Amino acid sequence: MKISSLNKRITLQKLVEVENEANENVLVSQDFKTIWASIAPVKGREYLEAKKIQAELTYKITIRYAKDITPDMQIRYGERIFxxxxxxxxxxxxxxLEIMCIEKVVKNG
Structure with a gap:
């Protein structure tokens, strides 16, 4: 793969536990690292659930090697979350690294 194909700017996010105003522990996304990547769809699947159609799309996101990336993270690309x-x-x-991700898209219809 040519490094020039890493043309999308993504942000890796960690889920961290913080205490909210009601003294409850909640998980929030915290930016960890912003890097260059390529994003390519792998397959799509639609199914009916609770009168909404949800499309579950699988993507392969390719980045330069980094040893500090773990499966409990998520990836933000613009408004999209993987x-x-x-x-x-x-x-x-x-x-x-080839990161296999799922983006869930909810369509009202």
Whole structure:
């Protein structure tokens, strides 16, 4: 893969536990690192749930290798949020990471 194909600016986010005004612990997204990536759809699937159609789209997000990325993080690209499912180090070369993600899109219809 050519590094020039990493043309999308994404932000990796960690879910951290913080205390809100009611002294309750809640999970919030906290920006961890902003990096360059490529984003490519892998497959799509639609299903009916609670009278809403939800499209579940799987994406492969490719970035330069980084050892501090974990599956409990999420990725923000603009207004879109991707939940990380798998992190693959192709051929264990430590050059790139392929991050398999799911973006859930709710359509009212």
């Amino acid at each position: 939940n990380i499912k798998d992190i693959i180090d192709p051929f264990e070369k430590h050059e790139l």
